[in-house]
Amino acid sequence: MVRFATIGTNIITHEFLSAAAKHPEFRLQAVYSRSVEKAQAFNQAYGAPLLFDSLEELAACPQVDAIYIGSTNYVHAPQALTMLSGGKHVLVEKPAGSNLREVRAMVDTAKSHGLIFMEAIRNVYQPGYEIIRNNLHKIGAVRRMVAIYCKYSSRYDAYKNGTLLNAFRTELSNSALMDIGVYCIHPMVKLLGMPDSVTATSTLLHTGFEGAGTVILNYRDKQGVALYSKIVNSALPSEIQGEKGSIIMPHITRLAGSYIQYNDGTQEPLPIPQEEDGMYHQVRAFLDAIAGRLDTAKSDQASLDEAAVMEEARQQTGIHFPADDAR
């Protein structure tokens, strides 16, 4: 039995709880919100026995083993560090931190306390990710991975009407790259490794908020190209281009339906099952890591590489977060 608390009361936390409920060892023990009223309202559907409006008290609570953090980007790391220091395992929404320093602090703190830290980046925990990795050799030398995720944000209408919701506020460590592009960057660095260099350009909205961008990961013999946006949709699939053929993924976050298109014109479907709802496999991995059945060294490295690439991209595009100034 792993006793969880949640931080954050947005839709993503509901999604987490829906996925988590399918795992028998999961138990929702506590709900945190900045106000008890919001915690109570959120908890109505779940009935967790404990409510918190103090992070320090939650961190100190001996009846909680692990925390899911689904709050706004800029508080991920400070909240996670508070929880880790209190002896809790932490599963934190993507992007784990505002920058590399924050992610490194979480990884190091977890390690020094013998705790599990994990970034909730669902697409690399789906079964399809490993199936694609295991089939990569079939397409010959990989020369480019094109990862595409462009999603017209429901909050963009408000933005255009002059209302600045959190999702469009740079000072909260939000940006198209942080919120959407991360789904492209993370699987690329996990699959291809850390690039030799990064090349990034962004389309900024009139407030300076990054609405869309393109990040190129440069390797000696190949490229990773991430195309992401919060202000348009895209119908394009993602693709890993090899000299003998391509692996086509209908969507970088939904890998079922992926197939190999060989240069000779033949196709080979990849045996990827329809995924359970979004976070199911992510929660499974986190619980396995807590139980000592899964080593987190590789996921730590992928989160660090992701953060390094995104920080370098932001330096090139001039997107600065207040969190970058903290010491």
Add this chain to the structure above:
Amino acid sequence: MVRFATIGTNIITHEFLSAAAKHPEFRLQAVYSRSVEKAQAFNQAYGAPLLFDSLEELAACPQVDAIYIGSTNYVHAPQALTMLSGGKHVLVEKPAGSNLREVRAMVDTAKSHGLIFMEAIRNVYQPGYEIIRNNLHKIGAVRRMVAIYCKYSSRYDAYKNGTLLNAFRTELSNSALMDIGVYCIHPMVKLLGMPDSVTATSTLLHTGFEGAGTVILNYRDKQGVALYSKIVNSALPSEIQGEKGSIIMPHITRLAGSYIQYNDGTQEPLPIPQEEDGMYHQVRAFLDAIAGRLDTAKSDQASLDEAAVMEEARQQTGIHFPADDAR
């Protein structure tokens, strides 16, 4: 009646002649090759009355009105300038020149002699190009155009076996961008205009030849992204991303089948006919321009912009042509 000569005896010149034969005012008057034997062999299928192995004599021949140049990239401009100076109209294969200076020289020379210069870049002369332009307003503010053309070159096998064919020789002004990426760059600058800046990265093969690359055209409020390759195929379509929906093009050189995917999930097919064989519409435009029925100011500008973008991209990726040093 327009009396043509051809320069170049590769497959592309056969394609040109196949398309040109469908136009009643076209007549093949002469064939040029560096050797009379090759000109004779090439001409067997056509029976042109004149054969040349001297560019100067061809340029001076009063029985020839117009030239199609399908030779190797690095000789396009010098050959075109010789022909223009001899009073011939010139249709030159893409890319028109090795760099901006060469393209500007062709445009200026044609203008000063009252002649037609045109770059044979077939995809912007297909009916689909104008149909897409006329439907652009339906997708709202355009935020990105993603143009993808990746074609595993039949000559790449020879390259990997140690045989360096022309298609993989940088000194002939060949590169993945020049040979393949040009099909992406040209329609982007023609549709979106000249970008504020260019960001380019390349994957180089062991000889230094550019096997693939990504070029980003940066505009204040949008991007153009060209993904091109001579060493892999891609199954991805191209896409123009707007705030209300996307225009999806099955292939940047074959526009039939293009459609609009709206944000609300509905689709609208675009009424683009199946194209005639590749160069049919290109030859039509060239003949119309010679007859004074088509102004070439816009096509001149698109060729100049294409050359400027590709030269800037090459400067960033360190791909230098001997033709760049000529004065």
